[in-house]
Amino acid sequence: MLRGYESADGFSGVKPSDFAENGTNYRLCTMQGGDNIMRLEYNFSGTNNNGNVLSQKTSVAGGNDHTQTFTYDGVNRLASVNEVGGYAQTYGYD
Numbered sequence: 001m002l003r004g005y006e007s008a009d010g011f012s013g014v015k016p017s018d019f020a021e022n023g024t025n026y027r028l029c030t031m032q033g034g035d036n037i038m039r040l041e042y043n044f045s046g047t048n049n050n051g052n053v054l055s056q057k058t059s060v061a062g063g064n065d066h067t068q069t070f071t072y073d074g075v076n077r078l079a080s081v082n083e084v085g086g087y088a089q090t091y092g093y094d
Helices: none
Strands: 020-022 025-032 035-044 053-060 066-072 078-083 088-090
Touching: none
Parallel strands: none
Antiparallel strands: 020 025, 025 035, 035 053, 053 066, 066 078, 078 088
16 A cells, blocks of 8 residues: 655655545645645546546646546557647557
8 A cells, every 4th residue: 555755855745645536537646735746637437447548637836737638449559649738649550
């Protein structure tokens, strides 16, 4: 089980209470002084139990949020990645 830690400068690592499950959305945070330093959110399909990540959001204190969405082909291979703000990549397989 993940236990977390606290360093001499007061940085708190990941603790079990920082991990929240909300249906198919999972959040993992690192905190310092009660404020989120970084937060990662992963969103999975509620109907397909295949482990594919549909989207992820990375938030950094004082910075921009980055959200990426993913699609998969009929055999669960990554087909595309899109990021808000313009990044897009498609994948093809032989």
